[in-house]
Amino acid sequence: MSGMAVSSAAPMVNVAALKDTTLLNMGIFALFVLVTMVIVFRASRNNKTAADYYAAGRSFTGSQNGTAIAGDYLSAASFLGITGAIAINGYDGFLYSIGFLVAWLVALLLVAELLRNTGKFTMADVLSFRLRQRPVRIAAALSTLAVCFFYLLAQMAGAGSLISLLLGISDWGGQALVIIVVGALMIMYVLIGGMKGTTWVQIIKAVLLICGAAVMTLWVLSIYGFNLSNLLGSAAEAANNPNILNPGLQYGKSETSKLDFMSLGLALVLGTAALPHVLMRFYTVPTAKEARKSVVWSIWLIGLFYLFTLVLGYGAAALVGADTIKAAPGGVNSAAPLLAFHLGGPLLLGFISAVAFATILAVVAGLTITAAASFAHDIYANVIAKGKADAGTEVKVARRTVVVIGVLAILGGIFANGQNVAFLVALAFAVAASANLPTIVYSLFWRKFTTQGAVWSMYGGLASAIILIALSPVVSGAKTSMIQGANFAIFPLSNPGIVSIPLAFFLGWLGTVLDKRGEDPAKQAEMEVRSLTGVGAEKAVEH
Amino acid sequence: MGNEAQPADATQSVDFQQVQQTEQFRELRRRHRSFVFPMAVAFLLWYFGYVLLADYAVGFMSIKLWGNINVGLVLGLLQFATTFGITAWYVSYSNRKLDPIAAGIRGEIEGHEFDSRGRVVGAGQAAGTGQAAKGAQR
Known part of the structure; x- marks a missing residue:
């Protein structure tokens, strides 16, 4: 019972005190930027070829790449969002986090190694391997760009609300300035460092994030005598609601919300292994075996991290309290920073805030290089220049694309700031699961799969996911909708996956059986043999 | 060595359909698929079964086992x-x-x-010096 005494005796966090730490937060963040910049400059000296720029010379080890994957995947939404969701909605926040982990088994079992063995730089390399290059590449590049755009916009808009919380900047102009700074830093990392620089930023950020979360987790557990049951009891008591330990507070409100969660779960589990920025990371290692090792590392790190967020979420509920969290600037997202302040004062808060910033920086950098590679390698080099562009020109195009995407992300972030765009992350997963995964699976495992099947599945999945979300309550017709005062929400769910994913699988099958042109069996044989044996796979660059 | 022709071209003249038909390759494919397919189906069923329970069997998931640890938490940790x-x-x-x-x-x-x-091994005619050199190494 000692745990409960602690929670009731602990002073409530003074939200106003958060602003006093702004300078400290900025100082720690500046240190992170300085250290990573030095590393990016050093790493970029060897950036010569396209394989260097897009795939870091395929020279990272499995453990390094696995850590970078965790750094890429554990976005601010995972850290701040899931901790906050558990603090406010209890069990349902935990339920949400599990989908993000289990999804990695799809990547491990069905995708990572086979993709590493058959591709070069992008997802489209694999999808167009044995099908007709032009139509498949264009479709794959479009869906890559769509996923990156939605994800990027969500991250940049999230940066705005994070700033109001962590730096105490609440006016629109000040937030816009910080979004510009974040975007400019990201452009520098990606422009100079390419995939190597991006990877190091992600590795450093993942180590800081996981260590920070581990320290806070042990701290919270030590308060409750390392007894999880005590922590849970204290959280339930502080929330004055025993149901915080049970499912249903968030997703169990109605039959629609239950179905909505099933739909979200489907998109998370099938979408992760088809996120283009995750797939591209598998090309940064020398062999398929290292790609496998990467996924194993990322599964352990990501799993461990979500176990930490379980403790941190209930810890925030018990030690900070749901009312304080909801009242703080940034709302739900403030649970982890407030808990850090409660535990370790300004210094720990400064550290956690800086890590949250670094998180946004690392994730947007990974998305930007993926989108730039897809445009330069798939659309420019293979479609516009019809494979005749030399690698130097291709990398030049990629670098210009980075600047364009960076500027678009900054503008998007500034204008989406304050809008309710949280649904964009779920939409990115839904598009990946609908437009990409069916074609990835069919082309790796189904001998008869044809170009028409791929094109139908990709465009059908992409279009249905986007159209359904446009007709859903997240866009119109509800109090929290993006567009207020209009109602064209004829689709009741906020997550389109439950319709768009089966539809895309069906279209892939239908397009194939109705296709009169078969594909070259020799190419199919080559892809199958290469994917399983790794013969002729792209080698690491020697320097 | 010093022969630039050999690494990139190592698979260019390969008859992959012939490889695909070999007993060895079919065994590799069988072993791979017989592991990954059932495993993928199993973990997906287990995950969606768990989500269905959390959605529709709240009473069952809320049964307390030890202290404040309930069935839902145990099943969730079992997913990990x-x-x-x-x-x-x-x-x-x-x-x-x-x-x-x-x-x-x-x-x-x-x-x-x-x-x-x-x-190429033992054939020794005009199949390219790089390939011959590679063959000779074996």
């Missing part, structure tokens, strides 16, 4: 355990059953045993 377990199982299966046979096939292809222009 099975994810880690399947990962470790797959790695050990690959190391034992997949990697050696894949390496064997790779070695044979790179040693030009499946060249569409006939086996």
Whole structure:
């Protein structure tokens, strides 16, 4: 019972005190930027070829790449969002986090190694391997760009609300300035460092994030005598609601919300292994075996991290309290920073805030290089220049694309700031699961799969996911909708996956059986043999 | 060596359809699929079963087992355990059953045993000095 005494005796966090730490937060963040910049400059000296720029010379080890994957995947939404969701909605926040982990088994079992063995730089390399290059590449590049755009916009808009919380900047102009700074830093990392620089930023950020979360987790557990049951009891008591330990507070409100969660779960589990920025990371290692090792590392790190967020979420509920969290600037997202302040004062808060910033920086950098590679390698080099562009020109195009995407992300972030765009992350997963995964699976495992099947599945999945979300309550017709005062929400769910994913699988099958042109069996044989044996796979660059 | 022709072209003349038909490759494909397909189906069923319980069997998930630890929390933590377990199982299966046979096939292809222009080893005619050099190394 000692745990409960602690929670009731602990002073409530003074939200106003958060602003006093702004300078400290900025100082720690500046240190992170300085250290990573030095590393990016050093790493970029060897950036010569396209394989260097897009795939870091395929020279990272499995453990390094696995850590970078965790750094890429554990976005601010995972850290701040899931901790906050558990603090406010209890069990349902935990339920949400599990989908993000289990999804990695799809990547491990069905995708990572086979993709590493058959591709070069992008997802489209694999999808167009044995099908007709032009139509498949264009479709794959479009869906890559769509996923990156939605994800990027969500991250940049999230940066705005994070700033109001962590730096105490609440006016629109000040937030816009910080979004510009974040975007400019990201452009520098990606422009100079390419995939190597991006990877190091992600590795450093993942180590800081996981260590920070581990320290806070042990701290919270030590308060409750390392007894999880005590922590849970204290959280339930502080929330004055025993149901915080049970499912249903968030997703169990109605039959629609239950179905909505099933739909979200489907998109998370099938979408992760088809996120283009995750797939591209598998090309940064020398062999398929290292790609496998990467996924194993990322599964352990990501799993461990979500176990930490379980403790941190209930810890925030018990030690900070749901009312304080909801009242703080940034709302739900403030649970982890407030808990850090409660535990370790300004210094720990400064550290956690800086890590949250670094998180946004690392994730947007990974998305930007993926989108730039897809445009330069798939659309420019293979479609516009019809494979005749030399690698130097291709990398030049990629670098210009980075600047364009960076500027678009900054503008998007500034204008989406304050809008309710949280649904964009779920939409990115839904598009990946609908437009990409069916074609990835069919082309790796189904001998008869044809170009028409791929094109139908990709465009059908992409279009249905986007159209359904446009007709859903997240866009119109509800109090929290993006567009207020209009109602064209004829689709009741906020997550389109439950319709768009089966539809895309069906279209892939239908397009194939109705296709009169078969594909070259020799190419199919080559892809199958290469994917399983790794013969002729792209080698690491020697320097 | 000093022969620039050899690494990139190692697979260009390979008859992959012939490789695909070999007993060795079919065994590799069978071993791979007989592991990953049932495992993928199993963990997806287990995950969606868990989500269905959390959605529609709130009473069952809320049963307390020890202190404040309820069925829902235990099942949730079991999702972590099975994810880690399947990962470790797959790695050990690959190391034992997949990697050696894949390496064997790779070695044979790179040693030009499946060249569409006939086996280079011992043929010794105008198949390219790079390939001949590679064949001679074996």
